[in-house]
Amino acid sequence: MKTRISGKQISMSDLMFSISEAMDIAHHKLALHQLRTAYICWKMAEEAALAPLQIEKLFLAAMLHDIGAFTALEKISHYEFEAEDCESHCLRGELIYRQVPWLAASAKMVRLHHTPWCRCNESIDATDVMEAQMLMLAEKLEREIDRDVYILNQSSALREKMRNMAGKVIHIRVLELFLCVSENEAFWLELTAPNLMNFLKYKGPVQHIYGDAAAALKMEEFFTAIIDFRSKYTASHTAGVSSCTTSLGALLGLSESERVELDLAATLHDLGKIGVPNEILEKPGKLTKQEFAMIKMHSYLTFTLLDSVRGLEEVARIAGSHHEKLDGSGYPFHIESDEISTSSRIVAVSDVFTALAEDRPYRDGLPPKQIKRIMQEMVTKRHLDARIVDTLSSNVDEVVRAMKVRQQQWTERYYTVLSMTNGSLGTLH
Numbered sequence: 001m002k003t004r005i006s007g008k009q010i011s012m013s014d015l016m017f018s019i020s021e022a023m024d025i026a027h028h029k030l031a032l033h034q035l036r037t038a039y040i041c042w043k044m045a046e047e048a049a050l051a052p053l054q055i056e057k058l059f060l061a062a063m064l065h066d067i068g069a070f071t072a073l074e075k076i077s078h079y080e081f082e083a084e085d086c087e088s089h090c091l092r093g094e095l096i097y098r099q100v101p102w103l104a105a106s107a108k109m110v111r112l113h114h115t116p117w118c119r120c121n122e123s124i125d126a127t128d129v130m131e132a133q134m135l136m137l138a139e140k141l142e143r144e145i146d147r148d149v150y151i152l153n154q155s156s157a158l159r160e161k162m163r164n165m166a167g168k169v170i171h172i173r174v175l176e177l178f179l180c181v182s183e184n185e186a187f188w189l190e191l192t193a194p195n196l197m198n199f200l201k202y203k204g205p206v207q208h209i210y211g212d213a214a215a216a217l218k219m220e221e222f223f224t225a226i227i228d229f230r231s232k233y234t235a236s237h238t239a240g241v242s243s244c245t246t247s248l249g250a251l252l253g254l255s256e257s258e259r260v261e262l263d264l265a266a267t268l269h270d271l272g273k274i275g276v277p278n279e280i281l282e283k284p285g286k287l288t289k290q291e292f293a294m295i296k297m298h299s300y301l302t303f304t305l306l307d308s309v310r311g312l313e314e315v316a317r318i319a320g321s322h323h324e325k326l327d328g329s330g331y332p333f334h335i336e337s338d339e340i341s342t343s344s345r346i347v348a349v350s351d352v353f354t355a356l357a358e359d360r361p362y363r364d365g366l367p368p369k370q371i372k373r374i375m376q377e378m379v380t381k382r383h384l385d386a387r388i389v390d391t392l393s394s395n396v397d398e399v400v401r402a403m404k405v406r407q408q409q410w411t412e413r414y415y416t417v418l419s420m421t422n423g424s425l426g427t428l429h
Contacts, residue, residue, distance in 0.1 A: 010216055010311035012102070012209040017201050018271075018305040019226060020063045025275045025301070033142055035200060038062035039191055040138035042205055043181040044174070047133070055205045058131045061097075061106035063206075065113050065135060068093030070229045070418075086114035092417050099221040102209065105258045109135055116169040124171050133174040133361045137162060140169075141178070143159060151192045152185060213260045213315070220267055224410060225417065227270050233284055234273075235414035236407035240358065242266040243406040244350035244392075247399045252346070254282050265318035269347055271327075272301025284361040292346055300332040322347045327382040337382075345385040349375070352384065354403070370398050 017035070024030040041062045045055040050340055068089035094111035097103045112120070112132035122129050144161055146154055159182055166175045193199065201207070220242070228234045245266040249259040273281070276298050280291050287295065303320025306312045321344040324330035326337040339350075356371045366374075372393050376383040392399060 008311055009210045010212060010214055011309055012211050013206045013424055014201065014309040016060065016063050017197060018309055021197065022271055022274045022305050023064065023066065023226065027292050032196060034063055034065060036142045037138045038064065039196065039200060040141055043135050043187060044134045044177045047177045047181050054131065056132060058109060059205045060103060061109035062135055062138060065093065065110055065139065066209060067096050067226060095417060096222055096225045100219050103169065106389040109134065109422060113139060117171045118168045124173060130174060133171050137170050137174055137178055151188045155188045199308045213264045217260065217264050217267065221268055227273060229414055229417065230278055233282060236246045237354060238267060238270060238408040239271055240351045240354035240403050241269060243403040244354055244399055245346050247402055248346050248350060248388060248391060249360065251395055258343065262318065262346060264351060265315045265343060266347050268306060268315065269302060269319040269322045270298065271305055272298035275301050282361050294332045318343045318347060320350050324348065325383040345388055349384055349388045352378065353392060368400060372396065
């Protein structure tokens with residue numbers, strides 16, 4: 001698949017790798033879980049001589065197969081043992097995949113990746129069923145690997161465990177594919193190599209998916225599900241920040257291309273929060289020094305995850321600087337005003353305004369007058385840009401109206417996705 005859209009080209013495949021990495025940093029046991037699963041799928045698909053586009057579909061499904069599990073606790077419960085309710089996160093994952101046109105073809109595989117063969121009511125030759133079975137075997141195999149034991153000292157035992165699933169859990173044809181590809185040491189050594197991500201990024205089956213910032217923005221629902229749907233307190237935060245930056249970008253006279261780039265940075269500004277434990281994000285009280293140190297990590301992670309995506313270098317700088325302050329006392333880089341772009345300043349103002357207006361575990365959202373007073377104090381301290389804060393204050397009613405509409409839409413979508421149970425695949429629209 002090679003998508004070319006006018007404007008600065010962004011590697012969507014790089015972006016998928018970064019999102020996969022971000023999802024798996026939530027817990028040390030999850031590190032590279034999805035990419036290792038994708039590698040196993042790729043090798044089985046090659047052994048099956050699947051068409052290149054079908055291999056790509058399977059690889060894309062595997063890269064983010066746990067996207068429907070919103071919290072680290074839910075992810076680790078599926079990773080460490082076969083949780084009773086796996087179907088809900090599979091259904092949510094399918095729904096999220098269907099929001100992105102070039103990922104929709106992988107959605108069925110995501111839905112079926114925890115469905116054992118004995119419960120599958122379709123033929124193995126039906127569309128995407130064999131691929132879903134490959135994904136199921138790959139995911140189970142990756143979970144069985146003991147990360148404290150050298151891989152070649154456990155490969156035989158792992159093959160035997162997969163053999164024991166034949167017929168009931170895994171279709172025999174899929175098992176045979178796995179047994180063929182796992183005969184040689186190279187399979188196991190590549191699977192557990194420390195440079196697996198770079199190997200897959202530059203030699204794997206998904207390398208040439210491109211789009212511009214406008215195309216990436218069409219993935220907003222996909223990003224929001226990953227970043228914000230971890231908690232009811234953050235479910236509409238990105239929507240609020242994005243709405244506020246959209247309003248301010250127009251009011252401040254930014255060009256169309258600058259506004260699109262700004263909107264994308266706002267949409268992705270909290271990507272690094274995936275690495276922050278929910279118990280910190282939802283703590284109903286003041287954070288300890290150690291907990292706040294964990295919070296400080298998120299904007300740096302946002303920067304590094306986005307900076308590794310070809311075409312998103314400027315978006316990475318904007319998004320990764322949203323906690324910097326004009327006097328240099330912000331984080332994580334402690335840069336001063338001459339290094340903080342107008343777009344970064346807009347995201348910073350929008351983030352503060354939205355956060356103060358939202359309900360949090362420890363307080364209700366604040367009224368606009370109180371927010372304006374707090375933000376003026378931040379201007380006096382040289383934490384926020386005076387011109388941008390003045391523009392917001394002068395147009396606060398208009399900005400708040402648009403923000404409330406956008407946030408209400410996302411709150412409703414959050415509860416739609418969260419309430420999905422067996423067989424109730426809904427729509428976000």
